[in-house]
Amino acid sequence: MNRVIEVENLSKRYGDTVAVDGLSFTVRPGRVTGFLGPNGAGKSTTMRMILGLDHPSGGQVRIEGGSYRQLREPLRRVGALLEAGAVHPRRSAYAHLLWLAQSNRIPKARVRAVLALTGLDGVARKRAGGFSLGMTQRLGIAAALLGDPPVLLLDEPVNGLDPEGILWIRNLMNALAGEGRTVLVSSHLMGETALTAQHLVVIGRGRLLADTTVREFIQANSRSYVRIRTPEPELMRDALAAAGLSVKQAADGALEVDEAGPEAVGEVVAANGLTVHEVSVQSASLEEAFMRLTRDAVDYRAAGR
Amino acid sequence: MTGGGVVVSEWTKIRTVPSTVWTLVLTSVLSVGLGYLLSVLSRGSLAGASPERMVNFDPIFLAFYSLTLSQLALVVFGVLVVSGEYGSGTIRASLLAVPRRGLFYGGKMLAATVPVLVMSVITVPATFFATQAGLGPYGISLTADGVPAAVVGACLYLPLICLFAMGMAAMLRSTTRSLGILLPLLFLGSQGLGNAPPVKAFTQYLPDQAGMLIMHLVGPQDDPRWARDYGPWTGVGILALWAAAALIGGYLLLRRRDA
Numbered sequence: 086m087n088r089v090i091e092v093e094n095l096s097k098r099y100g101d102t103v104a105v106d107g108l109s110f111t112v113r114p115g116r117v118t119g120f121l122g123p124n125g126a127g128k129s130t131t132m133r134m135i136l137g138l139d140h141p142s143g144g145q146v147r148i149e150g151g152s153y154r155q156l157r158e159p160l161r162r163v164g165a166l167l168e169a170g171a172v173h174p175r176r177s178a179y180a181h182l183l184w185l186a187q188s189n190r191i192p193k194a195r196v197r198a199v200l201a202l203t204g205l206d207g208v209a210r211k212r213a214g215g216f217s218l219g220m221t222q223r224l225g226i227a228a229a230l231l232g233d234p235p236v237l238l239l240d241e242p243v244n245g246l247d248p249e250g251i252l253w254i255r256n257l258m259n260a261l262a263g264e265g266r267t268v269l270v271s272s273h274l275m276g277e278t279a280l281t282a283q284h285l286v287v288i289g290r291g292r293l294l295a296d297t298t299v300r301e302f303i304q305a306n307s308r309s310y311v312r313i314r315t316p317e318p319e320l321m322r323d324a325l326a327a328a329g330l331s332v333k334q335a336a337d338g339a340l341e342v343d344e345a346g347p348e349a350v351g352e353v354v355a356a357n358g359l360t361v362h363e364v365s366v367q368s369a370s371l372e373e374a375f376m377r378l379t380r381d382a383v384d385y386r387a388a389g390r
Numbered sequence: 391m392t393g394g395g396v397v398v399s400e401w402t403k404i405r406t407v408p409s410t411v412w413t414l415v416l417t418s419v420l421s422v423g424l425g426y427l428l429s430v431l432s433r434g435s436l437a438g439a440s441p442e443r444m445v446n447f448d449p450i451f452l453a454f455y456s457l458t459l460s461q462l463a464l465v466v467f468g469v470l471v472v473s474g475e476y477g478s479g480t481i482r483a484s485l486l487a488v489p490r491r492g493l494f495y496g497g498k499m500l501a502a503t504v505p506v507l508v509m510s511v512i513t514v515p516a517t518f519f520a521t522q523a524g525l526g527p528y529g530i531s532l533t534a535d536g537v538p539a540a541v542v543g544a545c546l547y548l549p550l551i552c553l554f555a556m557g558m559a560a561m562l563r564s565t566t567r568s569l570g571i572l573l574p575l576l577f578l579g580s581q582g583l584g585n586a587p588p589v590k591a592f593t594q595y596l597p598d599q600a601g602m603l604i605m606h607l608v609g610p611q612d613d614p615r616w617a618r619d620y621g622p623w624t625g626v627g628i629l630a631l632w633a634a635a636a637l638i639g640g641y642l643l644l645r646r647r648d649a
Contacts, residue, residue, distance in 0.1 A: 133648070138648065139649070140646075171478065172483070173403075174478060184399045187398045188484075228483065
């Protein structure tokens with residue numbers, strides 16, 4: 086199946102608040118799809134609707150061709166990590182995974198296997214309430230992997246993990262996608278996601294902002310330009326224009342040239358005998374590109390309430 | 391997905407949290423222990439009692455009086471079984487594993503009710519024999535008038551009051567809210583709320599008041615001050631209706647709500 090998760094014109098309203106607004110996208114197997122948006126963009130709500138936990142106000146969701154509720158033994162088809170801490174604090178990690186396994190007729194051996202995989206075998210009999218955030222997150226991942234599912238939905242999986250844990254989950258997600266599984270992973274961090282995902286779905290204020298590959302997103306958004314500071318901005322502007330280069334003025338008065346390298350700019354400067362105080366190459370980071378893309382949505386949220 | 395797997399899984403949830411196990415054990419221990427203690431104390435005071443007092447003495451009342459307190463532990467059990475899902479966010483993991491909400495809900499109720507029924511069938515006769523042993527010469531046998539009905543009634547009363555508590559907790563979704571409503575209701579009941587004259591027309595139909603009639607816990611029925619407008623088995627039926635209403639309410643809200 087090529088379209089494992091299909092979200093179609095999906096909406097969710099809470100009273101007057103619109104959390105998800107006519108959202109459509111599909112998630113395909115064999116790659117990690119990053120689900121990006123600032124906090125409050127509607128990522129978690131969308132994931133809960135995909136998983137049948139929240140009722141959509143409009144539109145529909147199909148996962149493996151039907152609704153999540155129609156899945157027989159869903160843990161064998163779809164693994165999900167929602168917010169950390171969905172574990173009774175007085176229950177042990179082993180007991181938590183055991184009841185999950187029993188409900189979907191998953192062999193007990195899988196409980197041991199995922200405890201070992203997530204490095205929790207040493208604390209399996211300890212109360213989950215005593216776990217650090219990182220351990221709780223690992224337990225959530227163990228639960229998601231319990232049924233060895235071909236589809237995985239992970240909501241902010243690196244939250245609370247140390248650098249070693251982040252690297253571990255990054256490799257794990259890539260390995261799972263490499264096995265042909267479908268992996269949808271939400272995050273509010275562009276840089277982190279760009280390192281892991283091959284495809285991106287970006288939302289802001291519940292609406293789709295971009296549905297593209299990571300490569301395209303980087304090419305389109307990671308602008309690099311030459312920055313020039315000069316006491317003679319008018320002369321410089323004319324000289325660059327005469328050389329066929331388009332120039333923009335930054336807020337601090339510096340000039341920015343988009344389509345040329347520092348060599349071309351330097352030659353224009355020398356040929357016209359101009360004074361410069363700075364010629365430097367600047368690149369906008371992915372994080373900045375992401376923030377620029379989602380800024381309008383964030384601004385609206387801050388001003389609109 | 392099978393119903394059996396869901397029930398086994400829900401039973402695992404109950405037995406792997408210490409508080410639920412302990413409240414169930416406490417219900418049993420309080421019933422038998424407190425019942426025995428009260429009957430021994432009563433025996434002492436009955437020794438020199440007037441004949442008038444002896445007429446009003448009801449060994450069945452004494453046999454089950456401890457249940458009015460031990461049921462509070464059972465209500466806590468019922469509430470914890472359900473609200474434990476919400477306080478910790480386990481409900482989302484539960485509904486991911488069993489997305490058909492009716493199946494999840496039915497499985498949970500069954501997994502909790504079976505052990506409560508087993509506990510009751512052991513605890514109620516044990517309480518009866520302990521109290522009658524404590525009463526010594528004032529005790530009665532299991533076959534005495536009204537006793538079989540009271541024993542069977544008590545064995546039904548405990549699971550039904552637990553189901554009522556679970557349904558309420560499913561609607562309220564919080565341990566504190568659920569206990570804040572249920573404990574005062576049941577505690578005041580045991581303090582005679584059901585017989586307070588001006589409101590008796592209404593309070594006699596409260597779940598515990600209706601269900602306790604068969605255990606002789608609401609006063610002698612030949613006295614108009616205590617007499618109820620319904621018979622003992624109807625009382626058990628009224629409690630069953632309360633439990634059914636709470637369970638249906640809990641189910642309808644679970645089906646409709648976002649998790």
